[in-house]
Amino acid sequence: MSLQVKDEVKADVLALEARYGRKPCLVVIIVGENPASQVYVRNKVKAAAYTGMESRLEELPAGISEEALLSQIAQLNADPLVDGILVQLPLPKHINEEKVIDAIAREKDVDGFHPGNVAGLWLGKDCIVPCTPAGIMRLIDSTGIELKGKNAVVVGRSNIVGKPVAKLLLDRHATVTIAHSRTADLGAVCRTADVLVVAVGKAGVVTGSMVKPGAVVIDVGMNRDAEGKLCGDVDFPSAQPVASWITPVPGGVGPMTIAMLMKNTIACFLSREAR
Numbered sequence: 001m002s003l004q005v006k007d008e009v010k011a012d013v014l015a016l017e018a019r020y021g022r023k024p025c026l027v028v029i030i031v032g033e034n035p036a037s038q039v040y041v042r043n044k045v046k047a048a049a050y051t052g053m054e055s056r057l058e059e060l061p062a063g064i065s066e067e068a069l070l071s072q073i074a075q076l077n078a079d080p081l082v083d084g085i086l087v088q089l090p091l092p093k094h095i096n097e098e099k100v101i102d103a104i105a106r107e108k109d110v111d112g113f114h115p116g117n118v119a120g121l122w123l124g125k126d127c128i129v130p131c132t133p134a135g136i137m138r139l140i141d142s143t144g145i146e147l148k149g150k151n152a153v154v155v156g157r158s159n160i161v162g163k164p165v166a167k168l169l170l171d172r173h174a175t176v177t178i179a180h181s182r183t184a185d186l187g188a189v190c191r192t193a194d195v196l197v198v199a200v201g202k203a204g205v206v207t208g209s210m211v212k213p214g215a216v217v218i219d220v221g222m223n224r225d226a227e228g229k230l231c232g233d234v235d236f237p238s239a240q241p242v243a244s245w246i247t248p249v250p251g252g253v254g255p256m257t258i259a260m261l262m263k264n265t266i267a268c269f270l271s272r273e274a275r
C-alpha cells in the first residue's frame, strides 16, 4: 500500500519537473549514530530516490554544537533548491529539540512539527500534517471503514503521533478517546474502539482480550523483544484473530510513514513554487 503512495509521488515528480523545470528536493539530517535512526533515515532517502525526487542525507557528528546545527538549518532554509528539511529525532541531549524544530522554516517542515503547522492542524487550516498520523489515516481509509460516528481510541499522547492522529480522527467525525499510561482500566477503554491506534512505544501493551471483535487495529509501536526481534505495541498473535484488520510490525505503519513524507515533500515544493 505504501508502494501505491510512492508511485503517486513518482508521477507527481515527473509532472512537476516538466512544469517547473526542477525536481522537489528533500534534505534529511541525522546527528550522531543512533542505530535505529540510521535505519530510518536511510529508508527515507531510499524512498526519495525511488520517487525520482532529489534528496540528500547530511550526517552530522554527535558532538556538533546546537549553534552549528542551527546554522546548518538556516543555510538550508535560505537555499531556494531545497523544499523539505527533516531533522531525525531524537537528538543528542545537549541539543534542544524544540529550538531545532522551531528553526526549520515552516514551509520546508516536511515533518509537520513546526508550531505553525501544529496550530494549522488544530485550527483546521491548510498545513503539513505529520507523516505518521497522515499514514495512519491512509491505512484506515484503505479498509473502507466509515469513521463518522465510530468510536476511535488512541493509546498514547505524543506530539508526533497520539495528539495529531486524534485530531485527524476527530476531523472525520469519529468519537475520539485518548488513553495513556495513567488511564484506569485500559482494557475496558480499548474494548470500546471500532478503530484502535496504539502508539506508546511499549511491547504488548494491547493484547487480544482488549480488542473489540471486528475492530481495525493500527500498531505504531517499534520495539525490540528479548531476542532483539522487531515488534509492535500490540500482541499480534492474540489480537490478529479478534480484529477485522490489523497492521503488522514491521511492514505496516513504518513504510506508510515514509511514503507520506514523500507526499509532504511534494506539498512543500508546491507551497513554494505555486506562490
Ligand code: GUN
Binding pocket: 086, 087, 088, 089, 090, 111, 131, 132, 160
Ligand atoms: N523520530 C521518530 N519518528 C520521527 C519522525 O516522524 N520524524 C523525525 N524527524 N524524527 C522521528
